[in-house]
Amino acid sequence: MATATLQLSIASTQLIYLAALIAKPSPHRRLFIVPIILVVAFFFQFALQNHSFLEYNCACYIVGLLFTASDYIFLTDVQRELFVKGQKEPAFHLSLFERVKWATPLLINPRCIGWSHEPTHALPPRPSPSVTRWKFIFPELGRLARDAVLVEVLSMCSMKTDYFSIHGRSMAADGERACVREQYNDVYAYIPSCMGYIGSLLRSCAAPRLGASIWLSP
Numbered sequence: 001m002a003t004a005t006l007q008l009s010i011a012s013t014q015l016i017y018l019a020a021l022i023a024k025p026s027p028h029r030r031l032f033i034v035p036i037i038l039v040v041a042f043f044f045q046f047a048l049q050n051h052s053f054l055e056y057n058c059a060c061y062i063v064g065l066l067f068t069a070s071d072y073i074f075l076t077d078v079q080r081e082l083f084v085k086g087q088k089e090p091a092f093h094l095s096l097f098e099r100v101k102w103a104t105p106l107l108i109n110p111r112c113i114g115w116s117h118e119p120t121h122a123l124p125p126r127p128s129p130s131v132t133r134w135k136f137i138f139p140e141l142g143r144l145a146r147d148a149v150l151v152e153v154l155s156m157c158s159m160k161t162d163y164f165s166i167h168g169r170s171m172a173a174d175g176e177r178a179c180v181r182e183q184y185n186d187v188y189a190y191i192p193s194c195m196g197y198i199g200s201l202l203r204s205c206a207a208p209r210l211g212a213s214i215w216l217s218p
Contacts, residue, residue, distance in 0.1 A: 006058050009043040013062055014107065017069045021103035024092045025077055033073045040066050068110065082106065083116040 013036055020032035043062055048055050072078050079091035084102065091102045105114075112118045127136050 003054070005047040006043075006055065009039055009047050010058060010062055010065075012039045013043075013065050013069075017065065017072075018103055018107050020069065020073050021078055021106055022096070022099050024099075025079055030073055033070060036066060036069050064110075072106075078103075078106065081117075085114055085116065085118075087116075 016032060016035050016039065020029060020036075023029050023032070040062055044059070048059065076082065079099075082091075084105070087102075091099055094102060106112075109115070111123065113123070
């Protein structure tokens with residue numbers, strides 16, 4: 001039930017936000033923010049029940065969606081000011097179907113890649129035309145795997161500390177210095193286990209390439 005409520009809240013927010021992007025410029029377009037705020041309020045009042053990792057990620061996403069929607073509904077007249085690169089005319093001149101096709105990438109593309117407001121100063125440079133698609137994808141997959149391992153290791157270190165458990169010790173009661181010292185001691189003691197975990201991951205990834213069929217001990 002809780003998972004269904006999470007999914008329903010996020011899907012409702014996305015659909016209302018998409019409708020706001022599709023709607024033609026009008027003073028009444030700002031009213032779309034009202035149901036979005038109501039859905040977000042419902043989410044935090046009823047959908048968060050177990051304080052799980054899934055709920056934490058959903059809460060981060062829906063809050064980000066609220067701020068982005070506030071920008072595109074209150075501060076930016078999207079169909080007059082935003083253009084896909086190569087777009088010849090403002091979006092409000094398009095048909096309903098074409099506006100749906102125009103608005104959907106704006107909803108699912110938070111970095112605005114390929115748009116006139118793309119933050120080119122903050123994003124890495126585009127690959128040269130000589131780089132093929134697969135030559136670009138494989139290094140990115142490697143970086144993704146590296147980051148996934150780092151996130152897993154840091155999560156294991158955090159879960160090791162009693163301050164980050166649901167019914168753990170209170171940071172306010174123990175004081176900042178005690179919290180930092182406890183975290184440092186736990187991480188320092190946990191380094192050998194983390195290194196062994198990383199080593200076992202690397203060996204298990206290398207085994208198929210070497211054609212090994214034996215078990216590798218951690």
